Amino acid sequence: MPNSLNKSDALPPSDQHARQYAAVRNAHETELLEDYVELIGDLLKHQGEARSADVAVRMGVSQATVSKTVARLKALGLVSSRPYRALFLTESGETMADMSRQRHTIVLQFLRALGVSDSTARIDAEGMEHHVSQETLDIMRRFTLDRERCCS
Template identity: 60%
Template sequence: MTKVQTSAIPALPDAEQQAANFQRVREVHQQEVAEDYVELIADLIDSTGEARAVDIARRLGVANTTVVKTIARLQREGLVSSQPYRAVFLTEAGREMAVRSRRRHELVVSFLRAIGISDGTAQRDAEGIEHHVSEETLAAFERVVRAKATGSL
């Protein structure tokens, strides 16, 4: 048996700070779901003229009941409007969130492509990165994309 070296194990952070960090992650995950939904709803409305719960469920790969529950939450948050058995519509706040989400997604995809990632992988990876990346990091991504486009990279 080998002895475990305790010097290699980092000290635990302060309990309150660690709890605050985990709380932030949970809040980001809630925001991530809202952003994914409003972005998809905007895409569906723009391409087909409407966003139906069944189409949202199919495209997100979730159950229809999950979509109904999430749409109800998004209504409470003022991001969508909906009536039973009708299409889902974005409020002004929902449309603004969708635009911001789409911009972030496109920027992350462009950055990943600029550093040599294939299109398919860039699209898949952007789905997770776009929600968790800071504005500072997004600005750096944008600088790299611009530099690559102008040939100065």
């Protein structure tokens, strides 16, 4: 079988390769935290409160898992709460939630503009939003806006 690899398929230089993997590891470390603060922010906005039980149902995890993650979010200064009360975002948590929500919206709109069905786009955007660079987000946003202008 002939070698079908072209030059762009070659391994990148070692330092670039290491940066790629470091970026992925960093994204994995923060994505769960971003998902939680984004969801807490959305619950506050749409329901007026964010209870741990609601977070557990929407994340598809146990309340014990939510409690552990919320404790981590509190330690990082992203969330506050009082016993038997709802969860609240700190200023830092609000900033993280806003950034995560913006990234999510850009990726979701881009996938829809490509013709991906809404249900699939929602699932895919949930994972992709954490792994996309600012450069790629900017291009996705431009593509979506250009498409809206020309096709609406």
